[in-house]
Amino acid sequence: MINLFENLDVESTDFLRSQLFANLKIPSVVINDDGFLPIEVDSPFKFYCGFGDENTPLYFNRLKVPEFHRIVATASKGEVYDLYEKRADIFFLATDNTRLIKEVHWLDKNGNLSWIDHYNRQGKLFAKTYVNNGQQVLKRYFNKDGKEVITQYLVSGDIFLHEENNERYFANLAQFVTYYLRKKKYQLDHIFYNTLNQSMMVSLGLQNDGSDTLFWHEKITNDLPGNMKYLMDNSTRTKHIVFQNYVDWQTWKNKLPNDKNVDFRFLGMIYPHPRGNKMRPEAVILTNSDQIEHLDEVVQAMPNIHFNIAAITEMSSKLLAFKKYNNVRLYPNATTKQIQELYQTSDIYLDINHGNEILDAVRGAFEQNMLILGFENTLHNSQFISSENVFKPNEVDKMADKISDALSDTNNMRELIDEQRLLAGDVSVEQYKEVIGDLRNE
Structure with a gap:
C-alpha cells in the first residue's frame, strides 16, 4: 500500500499529516518534486537526482548573478537588475520574511520569461525549465554533480531517463512513475491517490490485481468530474471514492448511485487543536x-x-x-x-x-x-x-x-x-x- 500524490500541496499535506496523527504508517510518493519534499516523502525525481537530506536552502543574497547585476528584495519577493533593467524575478519558499529561494524566473531583453531555475532544500540548482513564446516546453533535472539525469519534454510528454550509462524512454509521466515504483519495489496492492490526473493514470496503467481509493478534496460545482464518472462507469482498480469536503458530501451523498463500480463514503482530515476557545475579547x-x-x-x-x-x-x-x-x-x-x-x-x-x-x-x-x-x-x-x-x-x-x-x-x-x-x-x-x-x- 502507498500514498501517491501528484503534488505535495496543502490538501496532500493534510492527508499525510492526518495519517501521522492516526499513527498510520503508509509510504508516500509524490510525482512532481518541487525540491522541498520532506525527508520521509519519496519522489522519482528526488530518487534519480540523488540529493541528500540536509536542509540548507539558498538565501536570496547568495544567489550567483552576472557581474554588475544587483539583487533587491522585499519580505515576499526578490528581483535581479542589470543597472535599471530587470533581468529576473526571485520567488521565495515562504512569505514569512525568511527569503529562501525556490525559483528564479529569468527574463529576456523584452522582459518576457525565458527560463526558470529551480532550487531545492540543499540550496542547489536541481532543475531548469525552458520557455518558448510563453509556453514551458522543456525541463531538465540534474544530480548533485550537475549532470543531467532526466529530460522531460513538457509539450509531448516524452521523458528520457539517463540511468547507469543507459537511456530509457517513457511516452508519458505515468509510465516513468510506474517504472520507478516497480524499481523501488513498492507494494502496489492498494494505492491511495487524490487527483484525477497523473496519479489516476498510474493506477489505470497497473495491470496487476489491486484495489485503489480516490480521495476527492476539490470543490464540486454543478456536476461530477468526467474522470470520476469514468471510474464509476468502468471496472478499474479504483473501488472506492472518498469525499473529503464535508459540504460537498452533504450535497451529493444522496445523489450518488449504489450500483456502480465504486462505493462512496466520507472522510475529512484530522486537524491539531492544541487549545480550546477561552472566550477572551x-x-x-x-x-x-x-x-x-x-x-x-x-x-x-x-x-x-x-x-x-x-x-x-x-x-x-x-x-x-x-x-x-x-x-x-x-x-x-x-x-x-x-x-x-x-x-x-x-x-x-x-x-x-x-x-x-x-x-x-x-x-x-x-x-x-x-x-x-x-x-x-x-x-x-x-x-x-x-x-x-x-x-x-x-x-x-x-x-x-x-x-x-x-x-x-x-x-x-x-x-x-x-x-x-x-x-x-x-x-x-x-x-x-x-x-x-x-x-x-x-
Whole structure:
C-alpha cells in the first residue's frame, strides 16, 4: 500500500499529516518534486537526482548573478537588475520574511520569461525549465554533480531517463512513475491517490490485481468530474471514492448511485487543536497592507474588543493612525514569535484584510479554535469559516452582534466552534482510523 500524490500541496499535506496523527504508517510518493519534499516523502525525481537530506536552502543574497547585476528584495519577493533593467524575478519558499529561494524566473531583453531555475532544500540548482513564446516546453533535472539525469519534454510528454550509462524512454509521466515504483519495489496492492490526473493514470496503467481509493478534496460545482464518472462507469482498480469536503458530501451523498463500480463514503482530515476557545475579547487581524474592510467601523462598533493588528512588514501612516483608538494595538514588522503569542492569547480572528493572506492566518486561527469571521469580499480560506459567520461589507453591526453573543454565552461559543470544525471536515483520530482500516481490509 502507498500514498501517491501528484503534488505535495496543502490538501496532500493534510492527508499525510492526518495519517501521522492516526499513527498510520503508509509510504508516500509524490510525482512532481518541487525540491522541498520532506525527508520521509519519496519522489522519482528526488530518487534519480540523488540529493541528500540536509536542509540548507539558498538565501536570496547568495544567489550567483552576472557581474554588475544587483539583487533587491522585499519580505515576499526578490528581483535581479542589470543597472535599471530587470533581468529576473526571485520567488521565495515562504512569505514569512525568511527569503529562501525556490525559483528564479529569468527574463529576456523584452522582459518576457525565458527560463526558470529551480532550487531545492540543499540550496542547489536541481532543475531548469525552458520557455518558448510563453509556453514551458522543456525541463531538465540534474544530480548533485550537475549532470543531467532526466529530460522531460513538457509539450509531448516524452521523458528520457539517463540511468547507469543507459537511456530509457517513457511516452508519458505515468509510465516513468510506474517504472520507478516497480524499481523501488513498492507494494502496489492498494494505492491511495487524490487527483484525477497523473496519479489516476498510474493506477489505470497497473495491470496487476489491486484495489485503489480516490480521495476527492476539490470543490464540486454543478456536476461530477468526467474522470470520476469514468471510474464509476468502468471496472478499474479504483473501488472506492472518498469525499473529503464535508459540504460537498452533504450535497451529493444522496445523489450518488449504489450500483456502480465504486462505493462512496466520507472522510475529512484530522486537524491539531492544541487549545480550546477561552472566550477572551481579543481579536487578531494579520495583514500586509492598509486595505482592511471597514476597519474604522469595526473598531468603533466593538469598543469592548481589543484588536491586535499585525504585519510582517512596515505599516503605512494610514494604518498607524489607528493607534488613536484605545482598543487597538499595532504590531508592524511583527516576528513569528509575536504572532504565535497573539494566537495564544486571542480567541477571535477577523478575516477582513484585502490582499494576500500571510502565514496561513485563517488556518492557524482555525487550529487554535478561534472564532473566525469575515466579509464576503475579503475571505482568504473559506473552508475554515462557517457561512453564518460571513457578512456583507455593510453588515458590521451584524458581525458585532455575533461576536457579542458568542462571548456572552459559553454554549453559544461552543456551538459556533463545533459548527466551524464540522463544516471544515474535522474528524477525530478514531473516526479516521475506522474508515482507513475498512478501506485497507476491503
